[in-house]
Amino acid sequence: MNRRSLLRATAVATAVMLSLTACITSSDDGDEPETESSGGGDASGAPAEITGDLEVVSFYPEGSPDFERLSGLAEAFEAQHDGVDVTLTFGGGQDVPQIEARWRADDPPDVNYGFLDVTLPDGGPWVAAGDTMNLQPAMEQPLEGYDGTWEEAILPGVRPLISVGDDIYGAPESVTTLQFFYNEAIFDELGIEVPETFDDLIAAADTIKAAGIAPFTVTGTFLPYMQVYWDYLALRHFGLDGLQQAIAGEAELASLPGAQEAAADLEALVADGNFLDGFRGVDFTSAQMSFFQGDAAMILMGSWLIGEMAAAIPADFQTGTFAFPTVDGGSGDQDGLFGGTNAQVVAAKGQNPDAAEAWLQFIADPANQTAYVESTGGISAYTGIPAPEGFEDVTAMLEEGAAFAPSYMGVLALSQEVQTAYQQPIAQLFFGEIDGATMLTQMSEGLQAAAG
Amino acid sequence: MPRTRPNLLERQRRRLVVPFLLPALLLYALFMLYPAFTTFYVALTEWNGVSAPEWVGVDNFTRLTDDSLFSSTITNTIVFTVLGALVLFPGAMFFGYVTQRLPLGRLYRFLILAPVALSVTTAALLWKFLADPNFGAVQKVLRAVGLDSLASVELLGRPNTAMLMVVLATVWHGIGLWMMFFAAAAERVPAELKEAATLDGASSFQVFRHVVWPLMWEVTRTLLILWMIQGLQTFAFIIAMTNGGPLRATEVIGTYLYKVAFASSEFGYAAAIAVVLFAAILVLTLLSQRLTRRESEQY
Structure with a gap:
C-alpha cells in the first residue's frame, strides 16, 4: 500500500469511527421525548385527552x-x-x-x-x-x-x-407477602392446630412426618426461598435492624444477641427429613406442585402462590395461611411480615x-x-x-x-459477594452439609469480608 | 524478493473493491468493533448502567485477582469444557463413523441431528423437567427398573451430578451437528485406503484408528478449538437448568458475568470479566493451534 492509499484508508476509517461515535453519543443530549397526549394532561390532575x-x-x-x-x-x-x-x-x-x-x-x-x-x-x-x-x-x-x-x-x-x-x-x-400456606385437609385429618409459636411448628411437623407426609416443601434451586426461613427466624429472634446492619457489614452477625438461637432453630427445622425428599433438585414450580398434590403439608411462599398456580390447583383443595410463628424469648419483631x-x-x-x-x-x-x-x-x-x-x-x-x-432482605440487588455470603451457608445447612453454628460463622465472616 | 509495484490495472481493480466492501465494513465496525472497544473502556470504569461511568483504571482487574467467586467460575468453566469434550468428541465421532456404515444411516443421522432444531431454552427446560426428582421421567424409569437408590439422587441438586447433567444436556442438543462434521470428514477418506487396510487383515477398529482417524485429524483439531471456545463461553444451558447452582457448582464465567452485570448492576466489573474471558479464549486458541499442529496426511 503506498502512502497516498494509506492516508486515504486512514481518513475513511476515522470518518467511520467518528460517525459511529456521533451516532451513539448524541442520543441523550437534549432530545425530549415526544408526548402524544393531545390534551396536555399534566401532573396537576386536570383531565387530559389521552391518545x-x-x-x-x-x-x-x-x-x-x-x-x-x-x-x-x-x-x-x-x-x-x-x-x-x-x-x-x-x-x-x-x-x-x-x-x-x-x-x-x-x-x-x-x-x-x-x-x-x-x-x-x-x-x-x-x-x-x-x-x-x-x-x-x-x-x-x-x-x-x-x-x-x-x-x-x-x-x-x-x-x-x-x-x-x-x-x-x-x-x-x-x-x-411471604407466609406459610398449608393443606387444610391434612391439618384437619391429623388434628393439628395452626401453629402460633415455633415450637408449635416443630410439633406439627413431627405429627405430619409420623403420618408419612413431608411437613414442608421448598425449592433447593432458588436460594431466596430457603433464605426466607432464616430471614423470619432472624426477624423474630433479633429484629430487622440488626440483620440489616449485619448484611451491610456494619455489625458482626454471629455476635448479635439471639443470632445463635435463630441458627439453632433453623437447624432444628431442616433436620430429620422435614422437607420433601428431593427438594434440593426441584425448581419452585415443582415444589409448588408437590404442595398442591398433597405430598407436603406446608410451603413458605409469596401471596402470589394461589394466582400463579390457579390452573394446577385441584378443585377440592383447601388452602389455609398463617404467619411465620413467633419464637419464645425472642427480642425481635414477633409480628413482622416480609413483603x-x-x-x-x-x-x-x-x-x-x-x-x-x-x-x-x-x-x-x-x-x-x-x-x-x-x-x-x-x-x-x-x-x-x-x-x-x-x-x-x-x-x-x-x-x-x-x-x-x-422481601429477601433486599439482597437480590446487592453484589454477588454479599449474596453468596448470605445465601450459600443457608443452602449448605438445608443440604445437610454444615450445622447451624457453622452457618452463622460462615455468614458472619462472609458478610464482613464482602463489606471489605 | 523485492515487492513489485502493482500495475495500473491491478490498482484500479483494488480500488473497485472498496465500495463493495464498505457496507460490510461499516456493519462490522458498528456491531463488532465499537462494542468491543466500548467493553475495554467500560472495564476501566465503575458504572452502574445509569449514571456516568467513573474512571477507575485497572481497579476492576485488580479486584478480579482477589475474587474467590471468579476463581471458582474459572475452575467450573474448565470442568465443563473438558467434561464436554470427553463426552462430545467420542460420541460425535462414533455416530459420524457408524451411521456411515449402517443401512439406515441417514435416518439415524436425522434423528441424532433433530434436537439441534430446538431452541436452547426449550432443550434446557426439557432436561430440567426430565431430571425433576418428583415428577421427572428419569427418576420414574429408574424406579420402574428397581434402581430406587439411584432414583433418589437429585441430579440437578447435587454439586457432583449437576455439572454432568448440564454437560449431557448440552451435548445431547448439539451432538448432531458435530456428528455431521465428523461424518463429512470420514466420507472424505478414500475407500481404497480402508479396503487396502481391511485386505491386510486390519479389524474395523484398526482401520479407524490407523487409517481414518489420522486423516480426520485436521478436522478434529479445528473442532476441538471450536468446542473450547464454545465451552469457555457457555451460558444458556446453565442459566436455564441450574442458574449456577447448587452451591455455585455450575457457576461458570458466562453466568457469573451476567449476574455481576444485570443482577448487581456492576457493569464495569462485568466488562473486566469479559475482557479477561476474551483474552483467555484468544491465548488458549493460539496455544491449542500450536500444540495440536501435526504434519497433514496427504491423500
Missing part, C-alpha cells in the same frame, strides 16, 4: 392467566380512552435486562416494574437520574372511586414502599407519560382492584378493597400503617 400508543410491561409471559387478565384490562382501557393503543411487552424474569437496556437507550416502555429502590436514600440510580417519573403531583389529586387523593387511597403501610423522601414514584399494582409491592412506574423518557399515568389510575380503580383480588387471590394495596380469604390480617396491618420488612 397515542402506550407500552406497558407485563411481568407475566404471553399465554399465562395473568397475561390474559392484563390483556382484558388493556382492552377496557382502550375502550375508555378512544385513540389509545395499548401494547403489552413481557419484561419479567430473564427479560428484565432487555427492558433496562431500552431505558439506557432512552427508548423505555411507558409503564414499567422496578426502576425504583426505596431501600436506598436516593431511590436508586434511575430515580436519581430523573428517569423514573415523580408521581407526587398526581398523587395529591383526587382519585376517582375513592374518597380523597390518590395517595390517601393507597394503604398507609404500602406508601413507604413506593416513596423516596416525601415523593411517591410508583403506583402499587398489588401487595405481596413488598408490585409497583408500576412511569418512564420519564417514555413516549406517552400522560397515558401511562392514566393507566396507573385505571389499575387503581376500585372495580379493577376488586376484580384482581377475586380472580387471583392477591392482595390489593388500596383502601376499601376486601382482602382475599386468609389475608385479612395483612390488609388490617397495612391499614394501620405497619410496614413490611423487605
Whole structure:
C-alpha cells in the first residue's frame, strides 16, 4: 500500500469511527421525548385527552392467566380512552435486562416494574437520574372511586414502599407477602392446630412426618426461598435492624444477641427429613406442585402462590395461611411480615407519560382492584378493597400503617459477594452439609469480608 | 524478493473493491468493533448502567485477582469444557463413523441431528423437567427398573451430578451437528485406503484408528478449538437448568458475568470479566493451534 492509499484508508476509517461515535453519543443530549397526549394532561390532575400508543410491561409471559387478565384490562382501557393503543411487552424474569437496556437507550416502555429502590436514600440510580417519573403531583389529586387523593387511597403501610423522601414514584399494582400456606385437609385429618409459636411448628411437623407426609416443601434451586426461613427466624429472634446492619457489614452477625438461637432453630427445622425428599433438585414450580398434590403439608411462599398456580390447583383443595410463628424469648419483631409491592412506574423518557399515568389510575380503580383480588387471590394495596380469604390480617396491618420488612432482605440487588455470603451457608445447612453454628460463622465472616 | 509495484490495472481493480466492501465494513465496525472497544473502556470504569461511568483504571482487574467467586467460575468453566469434550468428541465421532456404515444411516443421522432444531431454552427446560426428582421421567424409569437408590439422587441438586447433567444436556442438543462434521470428514477418506487396510487383515477398529482417524485429524483439531471456545463461553444451558447452582457448582464465567452485570448492576466489573474471558479464549486458541499442529496426511 503506498502512502497516498494509506492516508486515504486512514481518513475513511476515522470518518467511520467518528460517525459511529456521533451516532451513539448524541442520543441523550437534549432530545425530549415526544408526548402524544393531545390534551396536555399534566401532573396537576386536570383531565387530559389521552391518545397515542402506550407500552406497558407485563411481568407475566404471553399465554399465562395473568397475561390474559392484563390483556382484558388493556382492552377496557382502550375502550375508555378512544385513540389509545395499548401494547403489552413481557419484561419479567430473564427479560428484565432487555427492558433496562431500552431505558439506557432512552427508548423505555411507558409503564414499567422496578426502576425504583426505596431501600436506598436516593431511590436508586434511575430515580436519581430523573428517569423514573415523580408521581407526587398526581398523587395529591383526587382519585376517582375513592374518597380523597390518590395517595390517601393507597394503604398507609404500602406508601413507604413506593416513596423516596416525601415523593411517591410508583403506583402499587398489588401487595405481596411471604407466609406459610398449608393443606387444610391434612391439618384437619391429623388434628393439628395452626401453629402460633415455633415450637408449635416443630410439633406439627413431627405429627405430619409420623403420618408419612413431608411437613414442608421448598425449592433447593432458588436460594431466596430457603433464605426466607432464616430471614423470619432472624426477624423474630433479633429484629430487622440488626440483620440489616449485619448484611451491610456494619455489625458482626454471629455476635448479635439471639443470632445463635435463630441458627439453632433453623437447624432444628431442616433436620430429620422435614422437607420433601428431593427438594434440593426441584425448581419452585415443582415444589409448588408437590404442595398442591398433597405430598407436603406446608410451603413458605409469596401471596402470589394461589394466582400463579390457579390452573394446577385441584378443585377440592383447601388452602389455609398463617404467619411465620413467633419464637419464645425472642427480642425481635414477633409480628413482622416480609413483603413488598408490585409497583408500576412511569418512564420519564417514555413516549406517552400522560397515558401511562392514566393507566396507573385505571389499575387503581376500585372495580379493577376488586376484580384482581377475586380472580387471583392477591392482595390489593388500596383502601376499601376486601382482602382475599386468609389475608385479612395483612390488609388490617397495612391499614394501620405497619410496614413490611423487605422481601429477601433486599439482597437480590446487592453484589454477588454479599449474596453468596448470605445465601450459600443457608443452602449448605438445608443440604445437610454444615450445622447451624457453622452457618452463622460462615455468614458472619462472609458478610464482613464482602463489606471489605 | 523485492515487492513489485502493482500495475495500473491491478490498482484500479483494488480500488473497485472498496465500495463493495464498505457496507460490510461499516456493519462490522458498528456491531463488532465499537462494542468491543466500548467493553475495554467500560472495564476501566465503575458504572452502574445509569449514571456516568467513573474512571477507575485497572481497579476492576485488580479486584478480579482477589475474587474467590471468579476463581471458582474459572475452575467450573474448565470442568465443563473438558467434561464436554470427553463426552462430545467420542460420541460425535462414533455416530459420524457408524451411521456411515449402517443401512439406515441417514435416518439415524436425522434423528441424532433433530434436537439441534430446538431452541436452547426449550432443550434446557426439557432436561430440567426430565431430571425433576418428583415428577421427572428419569427418576420414574429408574424406579420402574428397581434402581430406587439411584432414583433418589437429585441430579440437578447435587454439586457432583449437576455439572454432568448440564454437560449431557448440552451435548445431547448439539451432538448432531458435530456428528455431521465428523461424518463429512470420514466420507472424505478414500475407500481404497480402508479396503487396502481391511485386505491386510486390519479389524474395523484398526482401520479407524490407523487409517481414518489420522486423516480426520485436521478436522478434529479445528473442532476441538471450536468446542473450547464454545465451552469457555457457555451460558444458556446453565442459566436455564441450574442458574449456577447448587452451591455455585455450575457457576461458570458466562453466568457469573451476567449476574455481576444485570443482577448487581456492576457493569464495569462485568466488562473486566469479559475482557479477561476474551483474552483467555484468544491465548488458549493460539496455544491449542500450536500444540495440536501435526504434519497433514496427504491423500
